[in-house]
Amino acid sequence: MRSRSSSKPEVADRQGTAATERRSGIVWAVVVLALILRGSLAIVFGSAVVENWSTIFISLVLQAFPFLVLGVVVSAAISALVPASLLARIVPKRPSVAVGTAGLAGALLPGCECSSVPVAGRLVDRGVPAAAALTFLLAAPAINPVVMVSTAVAFPGRPEMVAARFAASLLAALVVGAIWSRFASGERLRSRLRAYHEHSHGRAFVSVAVSDFIQAGGFLALGAMLVATIQTLVPRTILSSVGGHGVASVATMAALAVVLSICSEADAFVAAGLTHFSLSSRLTFLVVGPMVDIKLVALQVGTFGRRFAWRFAPLTLAVSIAASVLVGRLVL
Amino acid sequence: MKDGDRADIVIIAGMCSLLVALTDALFRYLRPGMRPFLIAAGAVLVALGVAAALLDRRSGEKEASSHHRPSRVGWLVLAPIVVGLAFDPGALGSYAVMQASSGQITEIDFDLEAHLETHSLHGQIPQLQLLEFAWATYDREAQELLRDTPVRLVGFIAHIDGDEPFLARLQMGCCAGDAFPSTVRLEGVERPLDDDTWVEVTGTLDPRATRLNDDGSPVMVVTALREVKEPKQPYEFLR
Numbered sequence A: 001m002r003s004r005s006s007s008k009p010e011v012a013d014r015q016g017t018a019a020t021e022r023r024s025g026i027v028w029a030v031v032v033l034a035l036i037l038r039g040s041l042a043i044v045f046g047s048a049v050v051e052n053w054s055t056i057f058i059s060l061v062l063q064a065f066p067f068l069v070l071g072v073v074v075s076a077a078i079s080a081l082v083p084a085s086l087l088a089r090i091v092p093k094r095p096s097v098a099v100g101t102a103g104l105a106g107a108l109l110p111g112c113e114c115s116s117v118p119v120a121g122r123l124v125d126r127g128v129p130a131a132a133a134l135t136f137l138l139a140a141p142a143i144n145p146v147v148m149v150s151t152a153v154a155f156p157g158r159p160e161m162v163a164a165r166f167a168a169s170l171l172a173a174l175v176v177g178a179i180w181s182r183f184a185s186g187e188r189l190r191s192r193l194r195a196y197h198e199h200s201h202g203r204a205f206v207s208v209a210v211s212d213f214i215q216a217g218g219f220l221a222l223g224a225m226l227v228a229t230i231q232t233l234v235p236r237t238i239l240s241s242v243g244g245h246g247v248a249s250v251a252t253m254a255a256l257a258v259v260l261s262i263c264s265e266a267d268a269f270v271a272a273g274l275t276h277f278s279l280s281s282r283l284t285f286l287v288v289g290p291m292v293d294i295k296l297v298a299l300q301v302g303t304f305g306r307r308f309a310w311r312f313a314p315l316t317l318a319v320s321i322a323a324s325v326l327v328g329r330l331v332l
Numbered sequence B: 001m002k003d004g005d006r007a008d009i010v011i012i013a014g015m016c017s018l019l020v021a022l023t024d025a026l027f028r029y030l031r032p033g034m035r036p037f038l039i040a041a042g043a044v045l046v047a048l049g050v051a052a053a054l055l056d057r058r059s060g061e062k063e064a065s066s067h068h069r070p071s072r073v074g075w076l077v078l079a080p081i082v083v084g085l086a087f088d089p090g091a092l093g094s095y096a097v098m099q100a101s102s103g104q105i106t107e108i109d110f111d112l113e114a115h116l117e118t119h120s121l122h123g124q125i126p127q128l129q130l131l132e133f134a135w136a137t138y139d140r141e142a143q144e145l146l147r148d149t150p151v152r153l154v155g156f157i158a159h160i161d162g163d164e165p166f167l168a169r170l171q172m173g174c175c176a177g178d179a180f181p182s183t184v185r186l187e188g189v190e191r192p193l194d195d196d197t198w199v200e201v202t203g204t205l206d207p208r209a210t211r212l213n214d215d216g217s218p219v220m221v222v223t224a225l226r227e228v229k230e231p232k233q234p235y236e237f238l239r
Helices: A008-022 A026-037 A040-045 A048-081 A084-090 A095-105 A113-125 A130-143 A145-154 A159-183 A201-233 A236-244 A246-260 A267-273 A279-288 A294-304 A306-331 B003-021 B032-058 B072-087 B094-099 B112-118 B130-138 B140-148
Strands: B151-158 B166-171 B180-187 B198-205 B219-227
Touching: A026 B003, A026 B072, A040 B072, A048 A113, A048 A145, A048 A201, A048 A267, A048 B003, A048 B032, A048 B072, A048 B094, A095 A130, A095 A159, A113 A130, A113 A294, A130 A145, A130 A159, A145 A159, A145 A267, A159 A279, A159 A306, A201 A246, A201 A267, A201 B003, A201 B032, A201 B072, A201 B094, A236 A246, A246 A267, A246 A279, A246 A306, A267 A279, A279 A306, A294 A306, B003 B032, B003 B072, B094 B151, B094 B166, B094 B180, B112 B130, B112 B140, B130 B140, B130 B151, B130 B166, B130 B180, B140 B198, B151 B180
Parallel strands: B180 B219
Antiparallel strands: B151 B166, B151 B198, B166 B180, B198 B219
């Protein structure tokens, strides 16, 4: 148990030494360096290629920022202020109803993938049927309002993209929940989460929000860099042939979604940037991403164990690809 | 990553968002309508970062990492900041036009005749957006109108196919990340022009060639051309 430091001189003393331990100063050093080199870097490295890459990169990140910030703020508020016990009370106990309810509950709660896994873990700990918790885990990052709005903004004039994303993601979540409920309900799922000390609500909120933003922002930057590279450096002819071909484009988009691990509030803009790929293959990117990616699998291993992840991840991947192709064919 | 670094990154990200949102730099990357949202996001980030830094300072001891383990990918948030500050890249230009996927013509709901009438009241030559001119390639009535009525177009030069200059301008979907071009082949331009030179051309639609090669660009017979400054708003949008 950590006790609060109460004597003032002690705190003051710690603050003196702790100040240098708390930040490395790298951030400000990097920014100052960038400002100093401004202009001269452009002369040396500037070229049409570099400029094109940079503009696409920055544009995608900036466009996604408002949605990312909104999603992170709401998700942090929920995780800091709404206890899992409340959520557990809402979800009914009967498996079939629970799965459906959990799926639709996902539509209400904005949550980055990083928060849905711990929430699902806590739901399981409080007696919610595993299948329902897992359905929620899959649905919440994929169909919440922030994600839907960001998809609408990313594909202006194409509301069918929003509808398709919603339908395919919900379908995939429900199917996985149903399959799990049918074939794996016998085993008990337990999370490996330890109870952590609840700080004050305000402090918990700020801490979670900052952490989530940093991590999600990092993956967003990574994804935006990749799109900028693809759109700037890969010859157009190659892109058009891969992007146009059915199986190749779907497979590429699914692979990209798994590798990129972009937060679902922001991935629509990355998908919008991949203009050489068909709409339906980009739908696959949007449906697979929030459900299966490297970051998620790592989280799932940490929360539910390796054995679980071994079965859950491939199942989810297959179902989400199938759902997106099916819905894509019908709607897009 | 230390707690203090995280707060710093969030503050810097917020400040840079505000910087772009409050200046003309916004128009290079995003639709103008995004301005209030980017301002809000930037303000929230700065507030959050400052709060985190203050809370961090107030606690004398290191707080237990409460949420999840911070991973090193978070440092990448600095990447767009560094790139933006160091390179200050401009709006997309001829390079993007070359790289774009071909064959995208915007379907627009546009009353060309009314527009031409309204904008030629005082004997001026009406100006059209490139995407509107390009759309004329596929609309029979528009084609006839534009064969006879001279119009002005503003765009930048791009050499897409051989030595002949094309006039181009990019249209945004959601942001510069998905920009796609409208192009017009220019006929009757004698002097050599560099890529990415912004010009205003006056001319009519070439009656002979409405579809040329695979790019489907219309051809304009140019009667006048002058160089202009890059407009504050370099991209085009549907009206």
